[in-house]
Amino acid sequence: MFTDRKEAGDQLADKLLGYKGQDVVVMAIPRGGLPLGEIIAKTLEAPLEVALSKKIGHPFNKEYAIGAVSLKSRVLSDNIDVENSYIEEETIRIRKKLEKHHNMFYTNREPSSLEGRTVIIVDDGIATGNTILATVELVGHQQPKAIIVAIPVAPSSAIRKLKHHPNVDEVVCLEVPYDFRAVGQYYQHFPQVSDAKAIKTMQQTAKEKQ
Template identity: 55%
Template sequence: MFKDRTDAGRQLAKKLINYKNKDVVVVAIPRGGLPLGAIVAEELNAPLDVVLTKKIGHPLNKEFAIGAVSLQNKYITDSSDAALSYIKEETRRVREVLRQRQDQYYKNLTPKVLTNKIVIVVDDGIATGNTILATVALIEEQEPSKTIVAIPVASRSAIEKIYNSPYIDEVVCLRIPQHFRAVGQFYKKFNPVLDKRAIRILEESNHRFIESKKQ
């Protein structure tokens, strides 16, 4: 059990300390991954970015991801129960949300270049694994030198999926519980992270990184 996302981020950073001062970009999945990503980035002396992807939910259960969409591409992990028209409409809808989010998150920042970088993808937990699989597949198109997925907690089935991904070189997971219902059950405090706070975290983290390079 983690106290909150700050506690989980600190524990995760300890497991990643070997990457300190290396050619790393920490990429957080908004919005819940940003508080953890900022802590990891500060400990590793690395810049922080977000990956602007969003899941496509199953037509009968929106929380169950069957793929993910970015502004440029989409990656579908399981379309067996989803009509092509549904995926097309969801892709259009999700991209509209992502365009709004891009305008918000990159108002004062520019996206980091991931080519030839060690990319550490951070989230606050993984339930099904489908969203993270789609996300790393999209990141792979930028040709990072190495992709690491770092999470405090994940279901056993999700871990099995991501270990088998050709796009993931390393997995760091602190807890793989036997009984998993939802990510939030492993946090004492698991309040929603609103866009306003997420953007502030991203901007403050990068300002701190830039200032550290001047010293």
């Protein structure tokens, strides 16, 4: 159990101290991952980025990922029996949302290059793992040196999925409850992170790196 996202971020940062001094980029899943990402980025003296990617859900089960989309690329699962028109429509819809997020979070700069760098993907917890796996897929296409997934809490099924993914080099998870139900269960204080708070976090972090 964590008091709040700050406590979870502090504990994760301690676990990741071995990466301090390396060529690292911290990539937070918006919006809940940003408070943790901010702490980890400061601790490791690394840039903080926002994961501008989303999964494409199956038309009959949105939680089941059949691919992932970023602003510039797309990956699809093998042997998916889904109409191409659905995939194209979802890609357009998702990219409109991502464009909005890009304009919100990156007002004065472009995202950092990930090529040849260690990327630490951070969220405040995962349930199925599908959202973070979408990010892993797309980060992998940018040829990083390594991909680390860091989360405070997740079910064992999601941890297994991550550890077996060929692009994931390490998974750092503080708690793996046997009776996992929802991420919010493991925080005493778990408010939604507003767009305004998320934007402020990115702006402050950018100023500190200048």
